[in-house]
Amino acid sequence: MAGDGGPAAGEGGERVAIVGAGLAGCLLAVLLGRRGVPVTVYERRPDPRVSGAERGRSINLAVSARGLAALEQVGLRERSLKQALPMHGRMVHPVSGAPNFQPYGSDRGRAINSISRAELNRSLLDTADATPGVTLRFSQRVTGVDTAAGTLLLEDADDEPADVVLAGDGAYSAVRGSLGLDVDADFLEHGYKELTVPPKDGEFALDPDALHIWPRGTSMMIALPNLDRSFTCTLFWPKDDFDALGTPEEVAAYFERHYPDVAGLMPDLADDYEHNPVGSLVTVRAWPWTRRGDGAAVALLGDAAHAIVPFFGQGANCAFEDCIEIDRCLTETGGDWAGALSLYQERRKASTDAIAEMALDNFIEMRDRVASPVYRAKQAATHALERCLAGRYVSRYELVSFSTMPYAEIPARIRRQNRILAAAAAGAAAVLALTVRALTVRTRRRRP
Ligand SMILES: Cc1cc2nc3c(=O)[nH]c(=O)nc-3n(C[C@H](O)[C@H](O)[C@H](O)COP(=O)(O)OP(=O)(O)OC[C@H]3O[C@@H](n4cnc5c(N)ncnc54)[C@H](O)[C@@H]3O)c2cc1C
Known part of the structure; x- marks a missing residue:
């Protein structure tokens, strides 16, 4: 009615x-x-x-x-x-060693906004x-x-x-x-849970100019800055893993072992972990x-x-x-x-x-590849290509995050770019091989 x-x-x-x-x-x-x-x-x-x-x-x-x-x-x-904070790149936190910053753009001018x-x-x-x-x-x-x-x-x-x-x-x-x-409706086996890194002595406890990632293979944690100088961290773990940590001591010990550089910055970790819900990803x-x-x-x-x-x-x-x-x-x-x-x-x-x-x-x-040195070398090469071939070679991240090109056109554009690069690389390799051969023959002829 x-x-x-x-x-x-x-x-x-x-x-x-x-x-x-x-x-x-x-x-x-x-x-x-x-x-x-x-x-x-x-x-x-x-x-x-x-x-x-x-x-x-x-x-x-x-x-x-x-x-x-x-x-x-x-x-x-x-x-x-x-109301937002710009983030000019990813800060990747390994289990041990210093975090490394990976800029989003080739000229460090690109930022997404938290x-x-x-x-x-x-x-x-x-x-x-x-x-x-x-x-x-x-x-x-x-x-x-x-x-x-x-x-x-x-x-x-x-x-x-x-x-x-x-x-x-x-x-x-x-x-x-x-x-x-x-x-x-396709549900991921991973769920998410939020945690907080509050300000430390009134200041951001982590670099506010980055989206922080703790890649851990099959899972990860990320953190984005807030205007009040805190960070909202989000754990993306297989759902069953959330239940594996029962007591506050287990939670603290797990974080000390797997997220050692941030565990000490989370005074409410045990409480957040216990009370914040696990959300689904679909x-x-x-x-x-x-x-x-x-x-x-x-x-x-x-x-x-x-x-x-x-x-x-x-x-x-x-x-x-x-x-x-x-x-x-x-x-x-x-x-x-x-x-x-x-x-x-x-x-x-x-x-x-x-x-x-x-x-x-x-x-x-995010949870796996960003941690590898090969990935970092590839990123550096991608940014170098973007600088040399401005407008003609553009990374997928750039097209998704810093352009309004219809998403549907992006995969084909990336495939086309990669084909041209592969052909150029093959051409360069062929020229190099011919040059080396020619030099070798000339050297042999000169020998008595
Ligand atoms: C952990 C997480 C991180 C994310 N990070 C990003 C990010 O970095 N960047 C990004 O772009 N997106 C991100 N998203 C996705 C983003 O939040 C959603 O895509 C966006 O909110 C979708 O907007 P919407 O208006 O379609 O739906 P919603 O924001 O979900 O709004 C739906 C509204 O409908 C109301 N509603 C629901 N059912 C009814 C009903 N039966 N009757 C009346 N009202 C109803 C709800 O209360 C709500 O207000 C993230 C999502 C999650 C879960």
């Missing part, structure tokens, strides 16, 4: 609802509000600007070129950068709240959409009418679940992302459509790109929702598949 409330109708007559006031839902609400499309956002949690964050789920994100380009479109780039997800969400909520036509409704859990009736189903309230439903309700999307779409592949019934059209976006593992720092960046694409498609179709949503999914799917694969691959790079 349709309740009295529900989204207001826009000029086109459609009542538009967004489910989830997370990063994607809020950005899309602002973009739609600015187009003059009235939109109501339904969020299951209370307003996080009032209620605060959950323990052990602080999550700081690396926001890079794609995210910043999207934030710029709603005037939030500079505000977000003020920002609190909660803080970024609050900025987006403030902007959405201030955008005419956007209505935010908190503590409203959506359970699904009836596309035939054109209603949004709410857990604790009457159904509400909606002609267009945009589902930004995260990796475990209830809207997606209610549509019976083809969904593959890759969601859903298709299609849209469903049209007689009553309502629905589209998935952000993690609801394509959650990815966090090892390339791209989940939020990618979710923001979805919002920009929906807005662009609405412009191109003159505000025709059905056409715009189908164009949006066609354009985005290959790219989100590509970043999902690259994110999985980057886990192996």
Whole structure:
């Protein structure tokens, strides 16, 4: 049954609802509000600007070129950068010996930005709240959409009418679940747990200009800096391994052995370890992302459509790109929702598949490869090539993090570059071999 409330109708007559006031839902609400499309956002949690964050789920994100380009479109780039700390490279911590710094770019000018997800969400909520036509409704859990009736189903309230439903309700999307779409949710055997390195004598206890990694083969820990001079550390371990450490003494001893240079910087280690939850890491592949019934059209976006593992720092960046694409498609179709949503999914799917694969691959790079001297030599060679062949040779990391090239084009571009390099190397080797041969023959002839 349709309740009295529900989204207001826009000029086109459609009542538009967004489910989830997370990063994607809020950005899309602002973009739609600015187009003059009235939109109501339904969020299951209370307003996080009032209620605060959950323990052990602080999550700081690396926001890079794609995210910043999207934030710029709603005037939030500079505000977000003020809430962020630049990280110009990785600081890799071996079990013994000094940590080594690996810059992200060839010229040390490239940085990704560490920002609190909660803080970024609050900025987006403030902007959405201030955008005419956007209505935010908190503590409203959506359970699904009836596309035939054109209603949004709410857990604790009457159904509400909606002609267009945009589902930004995260990796475990209830809207997606209610549509019976083809969904593959691939869980990693690893989970994650957050720990904290607080400031030491009022200063950062580690270098704040880096994303810190403790690669340990099949597992790892990372740390990103926060504005209050603390670091949020995240352990990525096989889930069973979290249970193997029972007592505070076992936890302390394990960290002294495997993370010796940081164990002493974590005064609350045992407490954090015991009380902070273990989160899951999932890759969601859903298709299609849209469903049209007689009553309502629905589209998935952000993690609801394509959650990815966090090892390339791209989940939020990618979710923001979805919002920009929906807005662009609405412009191109003159505000025709059905056409715009189908164009949006066609354009985005290959790219989100590509970043999902690259994110999985980057886990192996971060937890294992970065520690090897061969990897470091390869990185140095890559940066040297980037400097010599500016614009013609560009690393995968650079294309993902510091460009807005569609993710789907990146693997082919890297293969092409590698083929050209391999051919050039083979050519150089052949010239060298011929030269050596010619010199050898000449030397032999000169001999008496
Ligand atoms: C450990 C970790 C580290 C990460 N690091 C990075 C990083 O460095 N860089 C990066 O770009 N990304 C990173 N990500 C990914 C990033 O957090 C997500 O991709 C991003 O938050 C997706 O945004 P979203 O709006 O689609 O979903 P979410 O941010 O999950 O928002 C979904 C919203 O919907 C609400 N909701 C859920 N169900 C309902 C319902 N039934 N009814 C109403 N509301 C509902 C939720 O409360 C929430 O507010 C990381 C993720 C994790 C777990």
